[in-house]
Amino acid sequence: MMSLSLPLMAAVAVLGLLGIGLLGLLVTRNLIKVVVGLQVLVKGALLALLLAGRLSGQVQTGQTLALTVIVADTIVSVVALALAVQVRRQFGTLDLQALSTLRR
Amino acid sequence: MNPILALTWLLLLPLVASPVIYLAGRISFRLGATAAPARWLAVLALAVTGVPLWFLGEAVLAGGPVSLSVGAISLRMDGVGLVVAVTVMALTFLVSIFSIPYMRGEEGEEKYYALLVSMAATMVGLGCAHDLFNLWVWFEAMTVTSFLLVAFYREQRGALEAGVKYLVQSAVGSALVLIGIAFVFAQTGTLDLQQVAATAAQPTPPQLLAAGALFLIGFGVKTALVPLHTWLPDAHSQAPSGISAMLSGVVIEAGLVAMLRSLGCLAPAAATWGALLLGFGALNMIVGNLMALRQTQVKRLFAYSSVSHMGYMLIGFGVAVGYGIVNGAAGGFFHLLNHALMKGLAFMAAGALLYSLHVARGSHAPLTVDDLNGAGNRYPMTAFALSVAVLALGGLPPLSGFMSKWQIFVAGFETRSTGVELLVIFAAVNSVLSLAYYAPLVNRMYRHEPSAAVAAGRPVSFLMGAPLAVLTLLVVVLGFWPGLVDFITHPAAVHLVSIFSSGAALAQF
Structure with missing residues (x-):
């Protein structure tokens, strides 16, 4: 039986998170769910950074990078949710279909 | 002033x-x-920041890179960071003056200026980041400030x-860049830009090629590589005009x-990256031009024109990266600086008209090409500035x-490669094609009867006109004496080519 090593499991989890995040972005029309999809996507990237730290033998650097990304990612989410609040106020809905008033 | 101190103050x-x-x-x-x-x-x-920039510029041009830990x-x-810093600070300064009458009395005016200044700082920082992750952090900071400014009219x-x-497209791009960084870090164990290039195995392992592709796509969202450009016309046309100039210009x-x-x-x-840049360059030029042809709103038209101008820069840099030709990078950096001036002027002149015709009268309607009819009579200075901008964008000598x-x-012709030569001819044809949407704007302003909007418009204030006059002068002067900026674009080009050719030299072993 093939043994599942920790890096392999992490790699599978990275791919899983990225896949779920991108799929979520593609199928959902709700703005809040889009933000959740982005979050899942970035979590995949975070895990990838931690895994890279482990693979290159510099666990601490990997963790430092991940912590910085968490901060940056939180700021982006806050801005995204603030936009969502304004969208709800101005459009009366969170449906992305409503956000297509601008001409191509 | 000590160069390290100057860099500290600049940031x-x-x-x-x-x-x-x-x-x-x-x-x-x-x-x-x-x-x-x-x-104020x-x-x-922004004016005071010019002082450390001056001293730092002298030091970098005379004695090479300045490091700060x-x-x-x-x-x-x-050199590359210096071109970015000079372009950013010059345009931001002019935009801040332009914005004084434009943003007067808007709700949240103080936020606008705070964000504008910090956006300039993040771009200067991005120019001198020396570490892959640090580069991402500056990039993300710039992105967040620009989100807030694009959605300023909330x-x-x-x-x-x-x-x-x-926001959604940029956030996905940022995540892809992070994954690329993870690939590089796992493979080489370092993030320092020079060390990564030195430690990478030969030939390039697939993990690093994947990382490069992720960088190309991730940063390509912000660079508006076709087909990742769809956010650009919306964001650039909906932002306040000063910010449109910043977004397109820098x-x-x-x-x-x-x-x-x-x-x-x-x-x-x-060689791979060069070919990809050239390919995206061709795509950007043709799609940007064809989409600009069918626009009726002036700011959207300029936004699509930015997509096509990005194509010219990509061709210049693609030639430099793929074939190691310094002239290509020098042309690319010159066009980068030039585009900041020309597109900054175009957006600010259009913004001045938009303000006088619509915003000052309490309307948030977009400026359409029909509104420009006869603007030359009532707004001679602004119309002249806009004409100079669009003709310069269209590539009319001198x-x-x-x-x-x-x-x-x-x-492109220095490469002696048939493919690139054909691409350059294609680019030249595109340049002519772009006149098809620039020239009618000039025609409308000078040869049509004034539109109702122009007849009812308010005058353009002095503080709005002054940055336009400065930029118009710069665009004309650089047309007659293009060598004036060689002192800054040439070192940057030499530096960029040396980065890429050091790798090419390694590849021969």
Whole structure:
């Protein structure tokens, strides 16, 4: 039986998170769910950074990078949710279909 | 001034000024006055930042890169970073003056200036990041400030829609860049741009090629590589006009510099990156031009024209990266600087007309090409500035846009490669095609009867006109004496080519 090593499991989890995040972005029309999809996507990237730290033998650097990304990612989410609040106020809905008033 | 001290001040001054500007504006507003202190503090902060930039520029041009280490973070101002810093600070200063009448009395005026100044600082920082992850952090900081500025009119549906599109696409791009960074880090164990290039195995392992592709796509969202450009026309047309000038003039170029830097650490595969840049360049030119042809709103038209101008820059840099031709990179940097001036002028002149015709009368309607009819009679200075801008963008000699395009085309022929030569001819045809939407604008302004909007428009204030006059002068002067900026674009080009060719030299072993 093939043994599942920790890096392999992490790699599978990275791919899983990225896949779920991108799929979520593609199928959902709700703005809040889009933000959740982005979050899942970035979590995949975070895990990838931690895994890279482990693979290159510099666990601490990997963790430092991940912590910085968490901060940056939180700021982006806050801005995204603030936009969502304004969208709800101005459009009366969170449906992305409503956000297509601008001409191509 | 000590160059290291100058670099510290260059980054610190605007970053410290930003919260001070916000607080000063807020306090003054609360005390019952206007947010006027914020305006003048922003202009002052940007003007004062020019002093360390001057000393740093002298040091970098005379003695090569200046490094600064803060803990584990190392910053390094080299020729490429200097071009970015000079372009950003010059345009931001002019935009801040332009914005004084444009944004007067808007709700949240103090936030606008605080964000504008910090956006400039993040772009200067991006130019001198010397570490792949540090590059990402500056890039992300720039992106967040630009989200807030794009959606500045937060009661406007169009601005919100543009903000959401921009945010979602940029956030996905940032995540892809992070995964690319993880690939590089896992493979080489370092993130320092020079060390990555030095330690990468030969031939380039697939993991690093994947990382390069992720950088290309991730930064490509901000650089508006077709087909990742869909956020650009919305964001650039819905933002306040000063911010449109910033976005088109420097933000997308900063994305391009970030992309070149990140690809630079994967230099052994330079031929691949060069070919990809050339391919995207062709795509950007044709799609940008064809879409611009069918626009009826002036700011949207200019936004699509930015997509096509990004194509010319990509061709210049693609030639430099793929074939190691210094002239290509020099042309690319010249066009980068030029595009900041030309597109800054175009957006600000259009903004001045938009303000006089619509905003000053309380309307948030977009400026359509029909509104420009007869503007030459009532707004001679603004119409002249806009004409100079669009003709320079269209590449009419002897304006500056022609000179930088010409340098890129000449560099393309230096490659002696039939494919690139055909591509240059294609680019030249595109340049002519672009006149098909620029020339009618000039025609409308001077040869049509004034539209109702022009007849009812307000005058353009002096503070709006002054930056337009400065930029018009620069565009004309650089057209007659393109060598004036060689002293800054040439070292940057030599540096960029040396980054990529060091990898190419390694590849021969």
